[in-house]
Amino acid sequence: MSKEAISRREALKIGALGTAGLAMLGATNATAATVLEKNVKFDETYDVIVIGTGFSGLAAAAKASERGLKVLVIEKMGRIGGNSVVNGGGMAVPNNIYQKKYGVKDSGDRFIKDCLKAGLGINHVELLETIVKRANDAFDFSVQCGAQWQDVKPAWFGGHSVPRTLVTANMSGSGIIKPMTKFVEKLPGCKIMRRTKFDDFVMDDKDGVVGVTVRTGYRFNRKLLSDDTENTTGDKKVFRAKKGVILASGGFAADKVFRKLQDPRITADQDATNHSGATAGALLKAFQIGAMPIHIGWIQQGPWASPDERGFGIAPLMTQQGLFKHGMAVDVRNGKRFMNELADRKTRADAEYVILHETADAYPVAIGTYNTFPKQLLPLIDKALHSKVMKKYDTLDAVAAAYKIPAAALKASVKKYNAGIKKGVDEFGKPVKTFKGKGIEAKGPYYCVRLVPKPHHTMGGVKINTKAQVISGNTMKPIAGLYAAGEVTGGTHGASRLGTVAVTDCLTFGMIAGENI
Structure with a gap:
């Protein structure tokens, strides 16, 4: 990869952030949008479109489908799950059933205090409070989907003040993703499309999200440093989302251009724990339509x-x-x-x-x-x-x-x-x-x-409220028709995520997005 090529891509990404900056300074969302409803013809129509098939995306799809909505889940890679498949399968749940069974005393306040300590106090506490309220619901939902958990005393992970982490039977996130995928695929009106890359949001004349443009048959190029405008594989389609879009595209720790822009100490040759598709493309598109960026520069390394x-x-x-x-x-x-x-x-x-x-x-x-x-x-x-x-x-x-x-x-x-x-x-x-x-x-x-240390989790992303609605940096209000959950969001974990809270965060806010959209 030539230095000139890298510079060109860096310029593209800086330009995208510049657009987000304009939105925060007062430009309307529609000004930044590249696709407007009045200019497209929709190929297919759904109630809800979910971008991403990790914990957040599948949980959101399930909850939306259970409400009787017609749901499409799109995944740019050839396999489902993203980083959710390759993690260690640990889920931190305060006041969980195994803590009670094995005599471990815990509390929601203690959980939040631990998260704030790891996050250097810059966490958005209302999001942590929401996780406390719904963490056990999220765990129960994983069991409903077929996930199997070790019946042992909860594990004590670094930064926690008590053992509260439950671990899947196979000690991998695949222990949740595989049964959840089968669960979602069996739900009426719920469809998953692999190798389908999200390209852009479709906006109405009121700056609301009403659909997406995608490429079906997309082939991700693992040799690229980031999402690449020169990769034109796939057939262009436009899908309507009558109720809205849920962004669950994950983090960008494998995006060697964008992560370096945020933290120049992370070199292009530094290995990451993430799968190769963990890039910033979908996040940048959200910034372009005015989503508020939060904590983008905080990138956690796995020690x-x-x-x-x-x-x-x-x-x-x-x-x-x-x-x-x-x-x-x-x-x-x-x-x-x-x-x-x-x-x-x-x-x-x-x-x-x-x-x-x-x-x-x-x-x-x-x-x-x-x-x-x-x-x-x-x-x-x-x-x-x-x-x-x-x-x-x-x-x-x-x-x-x-x-x-x-x-x-x-x-x-x-x-x-x-x-x-x-x-x-x-x-x-x-x-x-x-x-x-x-x-x-x-x-x-x-x-x-x-x-x-390897880049592991990107703390920053779009700002959401406790209903998983994406907040506009222009109006400080929710962007109509746009929800988000999981690592693509910012604020929950502050400067550094407490270990094994990601699964809890993703499942919790994925469920909330599906319930509210």
């Missing part, structure tokens, strides 16, 4: 990812509830711990970045022994070893030699960490006493994963 595999992979499963919980992470340059392995994602990713910015390729290493892995992760150990993202060593000397860590310092760090667990007080504030940390066994084998 539990590894440079030894592409994308999300298996490392996050082994680190988050295994090596990070009962083991420890060390700076390979000096053999010392450098962070609370159960802090919120931003805190941990920032700590890892300090090391990597000072010394290129000095990837920190997470270390633990067999006892660090909960029973549900034991079947995955061989898979992680076979993929070589996790390595196994008989002694700490072997670990030190493999990663060029000062052996004496590494042994001292292990000893200090174990001593802290015995006392119930950790030097970095890890709540080892509360969750009864196991520590690192005196004898091996030792299991290790190299760590690198």
